[in-house]
Amino acid sequence: MTSQTKTTGMTSRTKRTGRSLSQPRPGPLQYLVLGLLALVFVYPIWWAVSSSLKPPADIVRDPLSFSLGSATLDNYRAMFDDVPIGTGFVNTVLVVAVKGAMTMFFCPLAGYAFAKYRFPGKNLLFGVLMLTLMLPTLVLVIPLLLEMSQLGWVNTYQALILPGSIDAFSIFWMRQTIAAVPDELLDAGRVDGASEFGIFARIVVPVIRPGIAALGVLTAMNIYNDFVWPVVAVNDESHQTLQVVLSTLAQNVTGNRVGADFATVWGELLAAGSIAMLPVLALFVLLQRHFINGILAGSVKG
Structure with missing residues (x-):
């Protein structure tokens, strides 16, 4: 048997096994x-969900046990009565959708400009952009709050959406991802008469799709879990996001219900936390393949 035949046989077996x-x-x-x-990793999630289905007294008396016979939805019913979690969900979905769309539209364009164009002050501007990554979020809170106050945007959706919608990390991520795209592909598009935006939309975006998907997952999770800026920029209950609502849950429970004990607060906290983590888990499970591919896209040289 020749070496070519052996190679062919090995290739066919590889295709069959996948x-x-x-x-x-x-x-x-x-x-x-x-x-x-x-x-x-799964046990804390299972414990939170199972404990939210237990009577409040059982959570304190025996926190590690769970019996289907004692499962109840009383914690969820009480939580919906005491906390405006529905309003928090609606506000969070709105902020994630609009702010995430702005990030996913403008940051790849900015990264494309830094990666593939030459213009005066490019390196200086990119260096200043990278310096902003070293600034802690708390340093920017007071200047941003003063700016929102001058614009009259405190307790508005503009204050929740616009600050941070175009961030340095997303631009850096897109710049590093787009830099790996061969310049020959762009030149071929220009020869065919495509516009610069057409080159980006029809050539660059399909190539960097894994990186965009990974950025989308990271952006959605960061906006969804953001707490510091929403709690500062908004104190109106009708504009509070889910994380702010959860932070005030214990106060709402004890304030709305006379004689609410420690076990009752814990039961409703676990019920609210179980509901809050479901969208993040669903997002990651559905997009985990694209997320992992995007993270590893630049780790292997082609």
Whole structure:
């Protein structure tokens, strides 16, 4: 049997199995380690959800046990009565959608300009942009709040959406991702008569799709979990985001219900936390493949 025949046979077997020869099959020890790690990460989520279904007294008396026979939705009913979590969800979805759309539109364009164009002061401007990444968020809170006050935007959606919608990290991420796109592809588009925006939309965006997907997941999670700026910029209950509503849950429970004990507060806290983490978990599960591909896109040289 010739070497060519052996190679052909190995290639056909690889296609049938769907695995590359450079990817060895995980052994039992690796499966065991992965299973233990999965258990460590999943157990807190399971405990929070199962505890939210227990009577408040059982949460304090025996926090580690769970019985389907004692499962109840009383914590959820009480939580919806005591806390405006629906309003917080609506406000959060609005902020994530609008602010995320602005980030996903403008930051790739800015990254494209830094990666593929030459203009005066480019390196200086990019260096200043990188310096802003070193500034803690708390340093910018007071100047931004004063700016929002001068514009009359305190307790408005503009204050929640516009600050930070075009951030330095997203521009840097897109710049590094787009820099790996060959210049020959762009030159070919120009030869065919495509406009500069057409080159970006039809050539660059399909190539960097994994990086854009990863940025989308990171952006959505950061906006969804943001607490510092919303709690400063908004004190009106009708504009509060979900994280701000959750932070005041204990005060609302004890204030709305006379004689509310420690167990009751914990039950409603766990119920609200279980609902709040569902969108993030669903987002990551649905987009985890694109997220991982985007993270690893620049780690291997083609």
